[in-house]
Amino acid sequence: MVELDQVLPESAAVNADGHLQIGGCDLVELAERHGTPLVVYDEGQLRAAAAEYRDGFAADGSPAEVIYASKAYWGLAMLRLAREEGLSIDVASGGELYAAIRAGFPPDRIYMHGNNKVDREIEELLDAGVGTVILDNFDELAALGVAASARGVRQRVMVRVTPGVTPSTHSHISTGQVDSKFGFPLAEGQAGAAVEAVRAAPGLELVGLHAHVGSQLLDLAVYGATADALADLAERLGSTDITAVNMGGGLGIAYTRDERPPSIAEYARAVSGAVRDAWSARGMPVPRLLVEPGRSIVGRAGVTVYRVGGRKVIPGVRTYISVDGGMSDHLRPMLYGSVYEPLVANHADGDPAETVRIVGKHCESGDILVREAHLPLVKAGDLIALPASGAYGVCMASNYNGAPRPAVVFVDRGADRVVTRRESYADMLARDA
Numbered sequence: 001m002v003e004l005d006q007v008l009p010e011s012a013a014v015n016a017d018g019h020l021q022i023g024g025c026d027l028v029e030l031a032e033r034h035g036t037p038l039v040v041y042d043e044g045q046l047r048a049a050a051a052e053y054r055d056g057f058a059a060d061g062s063p064a065e066v067i068y069a070s071k072a073y074w075g076l077a078m079l080r081l082a083r084e085e086g087l088s089i090d091v092a093s094g095g096e097l098y099a100a101i102r103a104g105f106p107p108d109r110i111y112m113h114g115n116n117k118v119d120r121e122i123e124e125l126l127d128a129g130v131g132t133v134i135l136d137n138f139d140e141l142a143a144l145g146v147a148a149s150a151r152g153v154r155q156r157v158m159v160r161v162t163p164g165v166t167p168s169t170h171s172h173i174s175t176g177q178v179d180s181k182f183g184f185p186l187a188e189g190q191a192g193a194a195v196e197a198v199r200a201a202p203g204l205e206l207v208g209l210h211a212h213v214g215s216q217l218l219d220l221a222v223y224g225a226t227a228d229a230l231a232d233l234a235e236r237l238g239s240t241d242i243t244a245v246n247m248g249g250g251l252g253i254a255y256t257r258d259e260r261p262p263s264i265a266e267y268a269r270a271v272s273g274a275v276r277d278a279w280s281a282r283g284m285p286v287p288r289l290l291v292e293p294g295r296s297i298v299g300r301a302g303v304t305v306y307r308v309g310g311r312k313v314i315p316g317v318r319t320y321i322s323v324d325g326g327m328s329d330h331l332r333p334m335l336y337g338s339v340y341e342p343l344v345a346n347h348a349d350g351d352p353a354e355t356v357r358i359v360g361k362h363c364e365s366g367d368i369l370v371r372e373a374h375l376p377l378v379k380a381g382d383l384i385a386l387p388a389s390g391a392y393g394v395c396m397a398s399n400y401n402g403a404p405r406p407a408v409v410f411v412d413r414g415a416d417r418v419v420t421r422r423e424s425y426a427d428m429l430a431r432d433a
């Protein structure tokens, strides 16, 4: 428990009963009241991360617009929280845009992403008056320009550049390399051509450049390389209408006790310093800075709680512990081979006694949540807590095997509230004729 403190919300503690508690709430009690699997977010941790982003950049003398990347977890309660904390919002689809509007974001604080904004989404973003669109390819550049012109408006846009920076992360979440489906490659002159095409389009107004090179990044050096690449481009193209630069998201979090991610304050210093240095070195005025964190705001705040159903011991081979969720509510282990360090929530003070494999209840052998978990003796009825599961978890949930998607509760100073109710069987069939 003590070694895991980076991985859990700051409020995490073990109470007198040996139960793990978060935000002053006993996870065993929450599981009994709300059922499992249950996704628990520490609201104080969410707000603290948002504040750390705001204050981290301000402290460095270069305030940045902090744009929450909603795809990491786009529950309405989270979006409202991000709005209350003064963050802007990044959406990557018509659905996320709808949620941002429902959460009350003023349109000028909405940034629209996506590598394939379909015609309907282009109409929807123009209807909503979305502040800024991040352009990803020539076809949508042309389509958006035509659609905006037809309405007699000029849509503010940023050009997403693929700078040819390859960060050290899983290939599925690396986006800065030349061979990427995202953005205009700097190589081949496509990014420059995109900027020129925006300048020539009557329906579009250039705001600046964007780059998001990857996710779960633990090495801040990539931001220096990214800022240099963008500043080079701005210098070549003439920087008078490139007044803003969006450095994307990507800051990693600790999933295991030996991961030591940079703090948000360190990230803020590195990113604002990188942009300041890159632009100053070329004699250009330092642009307005935007960043788009997702994981590092919601990841550490979330803990998923499962109930153990069965224990299967194959002598000399392995012990399997089956829980009541799995790949349907938490796909990352299957998708990226992600590693987690679980705890027994009802016996969080116990010393490790065995190594087990924690598996879900789905009809797939690959439905593994934790390959090697070192835990006190686990038996049916125990509760497994998966720390650091607040990002890219419940937002990727599916109904595979007819699994209702889990309930989500926010906890804060001893109080809990359901922000998303558990799906019912009827909910799952509600759309079927």
Ligand SMILES: *Cc1c(COP(=O)(O)O)cnc(C)c1O
Residues within 6 Å of the ligand: 069, 071, 072, 090, 113, 212, 214, 215, 216, 248, 249, 250, 251, 292, 293, 294, 295, 296
């Ligand atoms: C996913 C994404 C982010 C957020 O990334 P994190 O690693 O969760 O911080 C930011 N910007 C864009 C364009 C993204 O696709």
